Amino acid sequence: DQQVKQNSPSLSVQEGRISILNCDYTNSMFDYFLWYKKYPAEGPTFLISISSIKDKNEDGRFTVFLNKSAKHLSLHIVPSQPGDSAVYFCATNTGNQFYFGTGTSLTVIP
């Protein structure tokens, strides 16, 4: 069973607009979440993380929001750029539990 779920396999957004990628998790004990970005033929690279003591973390154009009551997190990219086109994985890394979602493929259209 998927402990971390990304229900949208793909997303297309116009350049300059906002991209919102969503992620749900099952275990309320998870307390550290990460987003990774993956280009074809490369390994995932770390993008941004958030601890459960926060509900928002921002890094430049990237913001992650955490809603603990809904067990939901989202990644906002503003403004979206063509170079952001990649697969984005949501992950949790809590104690000795490591789960990744199935990924959302983002395409930013110039």
Add this chain to the structure above:
Amino acid sequence: DAGVIQSPRHEVTEMGQEVTLRCKPISGHNSLFWYRQTMMRGLELLIYFNNNVPIDDSGMPEDRFSAKMPNASFSTLKIQPSEPRDSAVYFCASSFEAGGDTQYFGPGTRLTVL
């Protein structure tokens, strides 16, 4: 640092053959992870080591899979005998600590079992 190094990048083999994937973690990192990526299940953790000791191998699919970490700078994932359903991309990752830390991934090994 060169980052996490994996070899080979691509491996094509025939069913029944032994396959060995190799990983060199980032120097100074204490934890090493092996993942398998499939379309259906995304990235699945197979096994992870902390200070060269296997901590959790519950993700290893079956006895055909084995992993070792003889020292802090080298790990192997072996499949014997290989089967077509093992075809996937296998990633190695390392981090300074296991929990609550960023993992750094290698480029992956694309395995095809015919």
